[in-house]
Amino acid sequence: MILTKSDLHRSKAWICAYLACLWLAYPLHAVSQDTAVESNFVKSTSSQELESSANTPQKSAQEAQAKIAPDSPPKRTKRLFTRAHSLSLVMAGDALLHTPVYTDAQKVDSSTSAITYNFAKMFAPIAPLIARYDLAFYNQETILGGTELGLSSYPSFNSPQEFGDTMLSLGFNLISLANNHTLDKGERGVRAMLAYWHTKEAESIARAMPITIAGSYASQEDRDKPRIYEKNGITYALLAYTYGTNGIPIPKGKEYLVNVYTKDMLIRDVKALRDKVDLLLVSMHWGIEYDFAPSKEQREFAALLASLGVDIVIGNHPHVIQPIEKIGNTLVIYSHGNLISAQKGINKRVGMLTSVRIHLFDTKKREALLARLGAEGGFVPRVSLSDLRAELIWTHYESGGKNFAIYPLRKVSNKLLPNAKHIYKDYTKILTQAWK
Secondary structure, eight states, X not given: OOOOHHHHHHTTOOEEEETTEEEEEETTEEEESSOOSOOSOOOOOOHXXXXXXXXXXXOOHHHHSOOOOOSSOOOOOXXXXXXXEEEEEEEEEEEOOOHHHHHHTEEEOTTTOOEEEOOHHHHTTTHHHHHTOSEEEEEEOSOOOOGGGOOBOTTSXXXXXXXXXXXXXXXXXXXXXXXXXXXXXXXXXXXXXXXXXXXXXXXXXXXXXXXXXXSOOSSHHHHHSOOOEEETTEEEEEEEEESOOTTOOOOTXXXXXXXXXXXXXXXXXXHHHHTTOSEEEEEEEOSOTTOSSOOHHHHHHHHHHHHTTOSEEEEEOSSSBOOEEEETTXXXXXXXXXXXXXXXXXXXXXXXXXXXEEEEEOHHHHHHHHHHHOGGGOOOOSEEEEEEEXXXXXXXXXXXXXXXXXXXXXXXXXXXXXXXHXXXXXXXXXXXXXXX
C-alpha cells in the first residue's frame, strides 16, 4: 500500500515540501530526492534527545517515522557534535553485469584485435554526484574474476576487472563483495576476484587513499584483520554479509570465502568492532527479489543491528528500491535497487543513491553523557547523521542492449522514458511505503 497524505498524518510520518523536492525528515535526518549535497535545513541531535533515545526501546517501522511538518525547515537544536570533524557518504546498489552491459563496454583494437573494456561512459551522467563525497559505497554483485576465467552472465556471473577500475576512478571506496553470486565460479572465482581487489587495496593504501573491501576473504586471518580507516578525524569500518549463495555450498573449513550471516555471526562481528570505530557501516544482502516492502527477516535483522549500535545498515539484493527508516539511532536503507544491470522492467531499472553527512560527537560531552547513563544506558553513538537524501536513478539502454547510461531519474526526459515525471513521483512514494 502507498501512503496517502492523510495516511501519513495518521501514522505520524513527516513529509515537508521545499521548492520542487520531496523531503522525508527523520529526527536526525532530512531526505530529499534532489541532488544538492549541502542543506541549510539540518536538524542535529541535542544531548537531551540523545539521552532519551539511548533509554528508549527500539521502535517499530511505523513508530520510527516522524510527524508531518509544515513547509519550513526544522528548527536548529544545540549541537553535540564538533564542527571540525565531519564527512560525507554516498551509497549505491547492485552492480549486476549481464552480457549486454560488458559487451557495450567492449573496445577492440583495430591493429592488434586486443579486447579491453571501458565502462566510464555509462556512469558519466552521475559521475559528478559521486565525486562530491568523501566515502562512496556500492555492492559488486558479480565477481570480477577477469577474462582469463571466462566472462559469463546469468545465472553464473563473471565480469571484466576493468569494471572495478571504473568504479574506483569514480570515487567508490567502500565495496561489498558478499552476495548470492560470490560463489558463482567456486573458490577459483573468489580467489581470482580477491587477487584483483587486494592489488587495488594495497595500491590505495600506498596512496593514502584507502579503499575498503568487505564480505569475502582469502583466509581466516584475512577475515579477522580489522580494516579500520580514518577520514576527516572520523574512524570508520565496513562489514558485509549475504543471506546465501544460491545453493552453492561453501567449501568445508573455508567459510571465510563469503560471509553468510547468522544472528551469532552478526553479534560477534559487530561487538568486536563497535568500540574501535566512530562510524560502523554494515552491508546486508537480504530480502525478497522484486518486492518493494522489506521482509519480516529484514526487519528483524535491522532491529538486531540497531540494538548492537550499528550506525548505518546498507541494504541490497531485491533489485528494486525499498523504504528508508530510522530505528533508534540507526539509519536503515532496506534496498537501493540496481546501480546497473540489463534487467527488464521499470521496477528493476529505477535504482537509488542515498547520501548522508556524518558528524563526530564532542568527546567530552559524549563521555559526560555516558557517565550519566551508566552501564545500562545502552550504546551511545559517536556520530550524528544529517542531510540524508535519496536520488532516484534510471538505467537507460537502447533496444539490443546498447548505449547503457545511468541518469538521475528527475532529469530523464519523456523521450528516453515515457511518462518519466509520473514514474518519478510514483517511485518517490515507495520511500514512505507502509508494510505489515
